[in-house]
Amino acid sequence: MTDANLLRLKDISVRFGGLTALNGISLDLRRNASLGLLGPNGAGKTTLFNVIAGAVRPSTGRVTFDGRDVTGDATSARSRAGVARTFQITQPFISLTVRENVMVALTAAGMAMRQAHGAAAEYVDFVGLRAKIDDAASGLSTGQRKRLELARALATRPKLLLLDEVTGGVDRPSIPGLVETIRALHAERGLTMVVVEHHMDFLGALVDEALFLDQGEQLVSGSLAQVAADARVRDIYLGDAHV
Amino acid sequence: MTEMLGRRPALTLLLLIAVLAVIPFVVTNPYYLHVLTIFLLFAIFASGWNLTLGILGLKTLGHHAFFALGAYGSAMLSHYAGVSPWATIWVGAGIAALAGLLIGVPILRIRSMPHVAIVTLAFAEIIRLVLANLKDWTRGELGFWGIDAMPALNLGGTVVEFGTGKPFGSYLLALAFFAGVHALLLVVLRGRIGLTLVAMRDSELAAESLAVDLTRWKLGVFAFSAAIVGLSGALYAHYIQILTPTSTVGPEMLVTLLAMIIVGGVGRFTGPILGALLLTVVGEALREFGDYRMLLYGGIVMLFVLGAPRGLAGWLALIGRRRAA
Numbered sequence: 001m002t003d004a005n006l007l008r009l010k011d012i013s014v015r016f017g018g019l020t021a022l023n024g025i026s027l028d029l030r031r032n033a034s035l036g037l038l039g040p041n042g043a044g045k046t047t048l049f050n051v052i053a054g055a056v057r058p059s060t061g062r063v064t065f066d067g068r069d070v071t072g073d074a075t076s077a078r079s080r081a082g083v084a085r086t087f088q089i090t091q092p093f094i095s096l097t098v099r100e101n102v103m104v105a106l107t108a109a110g111m112a113m114r115q116a117h118g119a120a121a122e123y124v125d126f127v128g129l130r131a132k133i134d135d136a137a138s139g140l141s142t143g144q145r146k147r148l149e150l151a152r153a154l155a156t157r158p159k160l161l162l163l164d165e166v167t168g169g170v171d172r173p174s175i176p177g178l179v180e181t182i183r184a185l186h187a188e189r190g191l192t193m194v195v196v197e198h199h200m201d202f203l204g205a206l207v208d209e210a211l212f213l214d215q216g217e218q219l220v221s222g223s224l225a226q227v228a229a230d231a232r233v234r235d236i237y238l239g240d241a242h243v
Numbered sequence: 244m245t246e247m248l249g250r251r252p253a254l255t256l257l258l259l260i261a262v263l264a265v266i267p268f269v270v271t272n273p274y275y276l277h278v279l280t281i282f283l284l285f286a287i288f289a290s291g292w293n294l295t296l297g298i299l300g301l302k303t304l305g306h307h308a309f310f311a312l313g314a315y316g317s318a319m320l321s322h323y324a325g326v327s328p329w330a331t332i333w334v335g336a337g338i339a340a341l342a343g344l345l346i347g348v349p350i351l352r353i354r355s356m357p358h359v360a361i362v363t364l365a366f367a368e369i370i371r372l373v374l375a376n377l378k379d380w381t382r383g384e385l386g387f388w389g390i391d392a393m394p395a396l397n398l399g400g401t402v403v404e405f406g407t408g409k410p411f412g413s414y415l416l417a418l419a420f421f422a423g424v425h426a427l428l429l430v431v432l433r434g435r436i437g438l439t440l441v442a443m444r445d446s447e448l449a450a451e452s453l454a455v456d457l458t459r460w461k462l463g464v465f466a467f468s469a470a471i472v473g474l475s476g477a478l479y480a481h482y483i484q485i486l487t488p489t490s491t492v493g494p495e496m497l498v499t500l501l502a503m504i505i506v507g508g509v510g511r512f513t514g515p516i517l518g519a520l521l522l523t524v525v526g527e528a529l530r531e532f533g534d535y536r537m538l539l540y541g542g543i544v545m546l547f548v549l550g551a552p553r554g555l556a557g558w559l560a561l562i563g564r565r566r567a568a
Contacts, residue, residue, distance in 0.1 A: 053452065055448070055452075074451070074456075075451040075452055076451050076452075076454050076455055076456045079452055079453060079454035080454045084452070084453075085452050087448070087452075091445075091448050091449035092445070092446070093441065093442045093445040093446060093449065094445050095244075095246050095247065095441050095444070095445055096244060096441055096442065097244075097245075100438060101442075104439060104442040104450065104453055104455070105453040105454070107439065108450075108454040108455050109454060113434050136246075149449075153452075155453075156454060
């Protein structure tokens with residue numbers, strides 16, 4: 001049975017000791033959709049992200065991916081099922097070259113080293129790091145590291161791509177190119193995405209729908225335009241008196 | 244991966260083995276051959292340990308336990324059951340591998356490196372105490388003596404003998420195992436395994452997100468690493484032919500081997516080899532200083548840690564790069 005929804009979250013709560021990071025979040029994400037997670041710092045965006053990626057196990061609730069309950073699956077199993085991610089604080093393999101970074105993903109999926117050596121170039125090219133392909137990843141700028149993580153994530157051939165603050169820490173002139181690369185993934189290749197992004201202007205290019213979180217609660221969800229127009233969202237984002 | 248393997252690692256290894264193969268035909272002094280035999284066995288030990296300590300980056304401080312398990316396992320099996328040491332050395336390596344799996348399981352759950360260090364260190368201490376107290380079988384600190392030497396081999400009419408007092412054969416045997424183990428390590432590290440281990444060391448989080456099953460990999464590496472160290476212990480047992488718990492799994496063994504890896508270059512393929520060579524030779528050269536020996540030894544280790552923190556292998560790589568530039 002193919003579910004029209006690639007990802008379903010049902011009543012997800014996450015508690016860290018006495019702190020409730022997420023409270024009763026439910027979400028249905030259609031195939032080929034692109035969802036933005038919005039909210040102020042500490043709203044639970046990264047926690048929700050980690051629940052989807054498998055890095056945080058929810059205290060209650062179920063995660064269904066591609067028609068299968070994956071709530072108890074580890075990150076590596078989620079990756080094999082088709083969930084790929086990038087990190088808010090980039091996690092390059094610094095002792096390896098750009099090409100080798102991508103080869104880790106390819107060989108983990110069972111590709112032979114020799115074949116992976118060639119195939120990695122395709123992903124490195126796509127994210128625009130051709131000139132750096134055999135350079136050490138330790139020498140990359142933040143923007144280039146974000147691109148590297150994107151290449152690595154794509155090399156797992158994901159069904160769902162999770163992008164955590166992809167423009168965070170990136171020098172401003174490099175942002176539009178990065179955003180365009182990601183936009184093409186969604187618009188042209190139809191990749192389903194969940195995006196955490198602070199820049200509202202870039203978010204418009206990346207996502208169609210949005211979920212606004214505040215203090216672990218789901219405040220508003222719908223099209224990006226609807227969410228952005230919501231009075232409560234405007235209040236919080238404009239920093240007006242918020243209780 | 245260049246950082247781990249160095250440039251042209253296969254050629255380097257081949258040249259090294261070629262030079263080492265000539266030595267016993269030129270050097271006839273049995274004492275020198277003995278020192279170099281110890282170097283070869285410790286190089287296998289250090290390279291095996293380097294897999295978890297350096298390449299995977301887990302601060303495991305109990306690998307001398309695997310050395311002792313391999314040594315005692317092989318020695319006792321051949322002594323009490325009369326099995327040929329040619330077979331028991333592999334059993335010794337197997338016992339060490341099983342112990343590696345056993346200690347690997349709790350390590351998986353520990354994220355803090357100081358705790359990994361303490362757990363593995365405590366494990367080694369347990370092994371030492373067990374060996375010291377199983378007196379009926381191991382004779383404790385009195386020493387397990389009378390261990391069989393590796394049975395002689397007849398190579399095309401030439402009989403090669405091994406064990407204490409047979410430096411020529413013992414050296415060549417150690418060299419054969421040194422060559423075999425390092426060739427195997429090189430093949431493994433150049434391929435998918437080496438790539439994945441370095442990735443895990445740099446970021447477990449990212450590796451896991453790329454479908455790398457951390458549990459399976461860590462346990463596998465632990466067993467493999469322990470097996471190599473166990474094999475070196477078994478070879479050592481049948482060469483020295485006497486074992487005590489303190490000499491195999493005591494603090495001096497821990498410090499000596501750790502120093503070899505650090506001085507040679509943690510996480511580098513050639514590091515443990517260079518470290519074992521330097522410190523075995525230096526350690527012997529310092530014997531004439533009597534009580535000051537360990538002081539000087541410690542001083543040399545300090546010098547390297549401060550002056551060449553990437554070890555001899557890292558330092559040589561740096562010189563190579565400067566020359567090339």
